[in-house]
Amino acid sequence: MLNPYRTIPVTILDKKTLFEGEVWLKLDYRLDFKPGQFIEISLPGFGESPVAPCSDPIDNKFVEIVVRDVGSLTRAINSLAVGDKIHLRGPYGNGWPLKKLLHHDLIILAGGTGIIPLRPLLFNIINNPKKYGKIYLLLGAKDPQSHIFRDNFAVWKKKFFHFKTIVDQAPNNYLGLKGVITDLLKPLKLNPKKTVALMCGPEVMCPFCVESLEQKSIPSDRIFISLERRMKCGLGLCQHCNCGKYLVCQDGPIFDWETIKDELRR
Amino acid sequence: MVKRLSLDNISKFYALVAAEYTVYSPSQKGGLVSLEPKKYFDRYSLFKFQTIMPPKKVLLENVYDLESNPKEQKLAFFGIHLCDVKAIATMDRIFAKDPFYRAKRDDSLIVATGCQPTESCFCHVFGANKHQGFDLFIQEEHDGMFTVFAKSAKGVELLQKSKGKILMSASYQPIGQNQNEIDLSELTDAVENRRLFEQHWQGIANNCFGCGACTAVCPLCFCFDTIDRTDPEGGNCHRSRTDDACFFANFSKISNHDFRPENVDRLYNWYHHKFVRGPKENGDFLCVGCGRCITACPANLNIIRILSAIDNVFDRATN
Numbered sequence: 001m002l003n004p005y006r007t008i009p010v011t012i013l014d015k016k017t018l019f020e021g022e023v024w025l026k027l028d029y030r031l032d033f034k035p036g037q038f039i040e041i042s043l044p045g046f047g048e049s050p051v052a053p054c055s056d057p058i059d060n061k062f063v064e065i066v067v068r069d070v071g072s073l074t075r076a077i078n079s080l081a082v083g084d085k086i087h088l089r090g091p092y093g094n095g096w097p098l099k100k101l102l103h104h105d106l107i108i109l110a111g112g113t114g115i116i117p118l119r120p121l122l123f124n125i126i127n128n129p130k131k132y133g134k135i136y137l138l139l140g141a142k143d144p145q146s147h148i149f150r151d152n153f154a155v156w157k158k159k160f161f162h163f164k165t166i167v168d169q170a171p172n173n174y175l176g177l178k179g180v181i182t183d184l185l186k187p188l189k190l191n192p193k194k195t196v197a198l199m200c201g202p203e204v205m206c207p208f209c210v211e212s213l214e215q216k217s218i219p220s221d222r223i224f225i226s227l228e229r230r231m232k233c234g235l236g237l238c239q240h241c242n243c244g245k246y247l248v249c250q251d252g253p254i255f256d257w258e259t260i261k262d263e264l265r266r
Numbered sequence: 267m268v269k270r271l272s273l274d275n276i277s278k279f280y281a282l283v284a285a286e287y288t289v290y291s292p293s294q295k296g297g298l299v300s301l302e303p304k305k306y307f308d309r310y311s312l313f314k315f316q317t318i319m320p321p322k323k324v325l326l327e328n329v330y331d332l333e334s335n336p337k338e339q340k341l342a343f344f345g346i347h348l349c350d351v352k353a354i355a356t357m358d359r360i361f362a363k364d365p366f367y368r369a370k371r372d373d374s375l376i377v378a379t380g381c382q383p384t385e386s387c388f389c390h391v392f393g394a395n396k397h398q399g400f401d402l403f404i405q406e407e408h409d410g411m412f413t414v415f416a417k418s419a420k421g422v423e424l425l426q427k428s429k430g431k432i433l434m435s436a437s438y439q440p441i442g443q444n445q446n447e448i449d450l451s452e453l454t455d456a457v458e459n460r461r462l463f464e465q466h467w468q469g470i471a472n473n474c475f476g477c478g479a480c481t482a483v484c485p486l487c488f489c490f491d492t493i494d495r496t497d498p499e500g501g502n503c504h505r506s507r508t509d510d511a512c513f514f515a516n517f518s519k520i521s522n523h524d525f526r527p528e529n530v531d532r533l534y535n536w537y538h539h540k541f542v543r544g545p546k547e548n549g550d551f552l553c554v555g556c557g558r559c560i561t562a563c564p565a566n567l568n569i570i571r572i573l574s575a576i577d578n579v580f581d582r583a584t585n
């Protein structure tokens with residue numbers, strides 16, 4: 001019987017600090033994953049932690065991840081150098097419901113690092129422009145530096161029908177928009193009959209976005225959210241990840257709002 | 267196959283099992299009766315009262331190196347009760363894909379026996395008093411003899427080797443039961459409806475220490491944590507699996523958020539898992555009514571009273 005807890009050592013091919021405490025790693029590993037799924041990364045001695053791959057799922061020669069400096073594991077990983085090894089296993093979870101997105105307009109909302117599990121989907125959309133309708137991409141962040149993947153902004157602006165970013169706080173000379181993500185969402189005219197919403201970000205952001213989407217008559221079963229929980233095993237066993245009656249590592253991490261809204265506070 | 271054995275032959279039968287298996291059987295240890303590996307039959311092997319810890323303590327023993335290949339083992343549980351047997355059947359479904367559980371369970375043997383209800387058990391509520399799920403069942407008769415029922419191929423094979431008269435027919439004595447009752451028909455709906463019972467849950471949580479004793483003794487509590495340990499010699503590192511308890515603060519905490527910050531959130535989650543999520547995920551409640559959590563609770567919290575009270579309020583609220 002296969003041991004599902006066994007990890008694979010993989011070599012770090014490239015490493016870049018996105019901004020203080022957030023490190024991008026390119027790993028020498030072919031990972032067959034769906035956009036929105038997650039993996040468990042680890043270092044012997046420092047335990048495991050769930051992260052979502054952020055690379056193009058088609059280009060599966062390598063996999064890219066972003067590691068946030070939040071605990072001892074991620075801190076240890078961030079101090080590694082190119083050529084060092086980290087461990088991983090996965091992928092786990094359901095991923096974004098690609099079939100339901102086909103030929104729909106997509107309104108994609110990401111707060112801060114919430115863009116990470118969405119980025120593989122953005123690659124998918126760019127690679128298959130005919131499969132999707134209009135793409136609205138809205139990104140919110142604490143401050144201008146917190147917008148990770150700024151290198152991609154030019155491409156996204158070109159490829160997507162509507163692309164806007166906003167920040168909470170910024171120096172006076174900042175040329176971009178200041179405010180919250182719903183400020184970007186409210187003025188949009190969306191076609192409620194053929195729009196699907198996808199979001200990922202701090203959980204407090206989501207109800208506000210949902211409210212605004214519902215005002216635009218987008219039904220709650222066409223609003224999808226990626227949840228962050230303490231996915232310790234990824235296998236449906238350890239029970240650390242449940243959200244109400246769902247196991248986020250098995251039934252999620254992507255849920256439609258209709259299904260999950262009553263579970264969030266349990 | 268059914269045989270009638272004397273006490274002496276039961277003791278020899280135990281030795282037969284022990285020749286093939288590592289046998290865990292109720293044993294006296296420090297004034298308590300617990301499941302321990304034991305080579306010889308003694309007067310605790312068919313103990314009528316509950317062992318402190320259920321068989322999960324053995325089947326889900328902490329794993330030293332989660333990335334190693336589990337070693338297949340031949341374990342026998344001799345003298346466990348029907349509630350624990352039912353709990354093992356549910357665990358089998360939950361841990362079907364876990365190689366460490368399977369390595370202990372796949373070749374294991376269950377020799378169950380009858381019991382005497384305590385004031386805190388309520389197995390009949392969950393149908394956990396049925397004679398099923400074991401390889402062998404040993405029933406003490408009024409004349410001091412024992413009827414042994416073999417229900418599986420490996421059970422029959424072992425029983426064939428033992429001395430004793432073959433019986434053409436025999437029947438199980440019903441397992442004794444007490445007055446404890448819980449109405450299950452609306453239990454899931456009632457537990458699911460947290461808001462209706464917020465005061466009730468808060469009241470219980472105010473008394474609960476969050477110590478997790480109930481989870482440690484429950485045959486159907488199985489959550490775990492993984493911890494990396496370094497060998498004192500050699501400096502090798504292993505990822506180990508250890509027991510956890512959903513009652514502990516930080517159980518569902520991530521770097522920037524705690525999803526169950528209050529004791530009431532965690533206590534509620536325990537009941538919710540057992541009576542809402544359990545039926546949804548495993549087709550069965552994660553409770554067999556063994557009553558161990560009642561015995562173990564230092565705050566005298568009582569699952570029977572807690573569930574009955576919810577049922578009553580729910581009845582009043584919905585009718």
Ligand code: SF4
Nearest residue numbers: 484553554556557559
């Ligand atoms: S919840 Fe209590 S009564 Fe039910 S199986 Fe667990 S320990 Fe026994």
Ligand code: SF4
Nearest residue numbers: 474475477478480563
């Ligand atoms: S044993 Fe009692 S006090 Fe301890 S966590 Fe369980 S219910 Fe609370």
Ligand code: FES
Nearest residue numbers: 232234237239249
């Ligand atoms: S991460 Fe362990 S059960 Fe979901």
